[in-house]
């Protein structure tokens with residue numbers, strides 16, 4: 001049970017009617033819709049931070065799924081396991097990102113290895129990220145890509161704690177797909 | 185277009201409403217807000233109302249309204265109204281049942297100020313009026329209105345009816361009554377029951393789309409709404425379909441959100457259903 005009432009399309013506030021478009025847009029929007037003016041600015045930000053951009057979607061999904069798993073966010077791990085599979089990540093890679101494997105050896109590409117190490121430090125570390133982790137990432141990626149992926153991790157952290165604190169439920173369609181893919 | 189320009193051009197209604205509270209000594213069958221003595225009070229602090237009323241004037245709004253619940257259940261209402269009427273012309277909606285001599289005496293400073301008390305009366309006889317609005321309602325209203333008029337306070341009489349249910353004879357009797365109390369014809373209005381809140385539960389009233397009701401900015405303890413018909417309550421739950429913003433201070437936030445929505449209405453949309 002969610003901690004707060006999720007607003008459905010019949011109760012969609014005026015400022016959000018277009019966004020709801022006559023459907024229920026999922027529990028994150030349903031909860032955010034409690035504060036329409038906040039929902040209106042949060043969604044474009046989250047969309048830009050997590051959605052398609054000049055950074056490869058595969059890298060973004062690595063950032064989102066790994067962060068969500070490290071934070072223990074059931075809702076986001078469920079949802080982004082499906083998105084990651086759809087983005088072309090292999091089942092073993094997804095299992096690694098979900099912290100279901102003891103190490104990250106599945107990832108052999110040095111860029112992605114550097115990226116996962118960066119995500120692990122940014123998402124769960126306290127204080128500065130170790131110099132060598134940042135330096136290794138910078139050997140492979142330019143500044144604006146590092147900035148964007150760091151924002152992706154940060155926006156994911158926000159959603160992770162939001163979804164976890166408010167006990168947002170995964171959709172039946174997501175749960176079904178996870179079962180079919182062997183992730184439940 | 186600024187709020188002031190929109191109000192001057194008639195694009196945006198000039199009145200800002202405040203829900204002072206949601207509880208009421210009555211529990212009418214068609215109440216939009218499920219008000220009753222035990223209803224959640226959701227009081228908007230008088231200091232907040234005064235602050236936002238000042239902002240409303242600075243933004244270019246021209247009138248204020250206070251509604252509820254029954255506003256006169258708030259002990260400090262007479263003083264609040266005196267302050268508000270000095271900011272902008274104000275109308276306050278009331279069920280008219282709480283006007284004891286002592287309370288009318290406290291309203292003396294309102295005489296001569298641009299303030300009207302709008303009192304509900306739904307039928308020209310006690311039986312049918314009281315069936316909707318509760319025992320002795322008719323008698324209390326019939327006693328209060330002439331006293332308020334004598335005290336120099338402008339009174340309006342509002343008749344809320346099921347659409348097309350008020351026949352001519354009843355209408356004529358209601359008019360005789362309000363004239364005999366000193367309320368002129370221009371201060372009597374007849375408006376339809378709106379199908380929200382308890383009226384929806386009882387299957388009463390007209391269904392409407394928000395484009396059919398004036399976009400009067402309405403401030404409550406729970407946020408801002410499109411029209412005083414917006415912050416209705418059904419089965420204890422506040423309706424959010426006409427919610428604008430939770431932020432009400434600064435008032436420019438909800439005012440600009442409302443203005444943007446009004447600008448997006450299809451051409452020819454005509455707001456016909458009013459509370460006042």
Ligand code: SF4
Nearest residue numbers: 208210212215253279
């Ligand atoms: S309609 Fe007015 S008087 Fe009747 S219960 Fe509701 S708030 Fe009170």
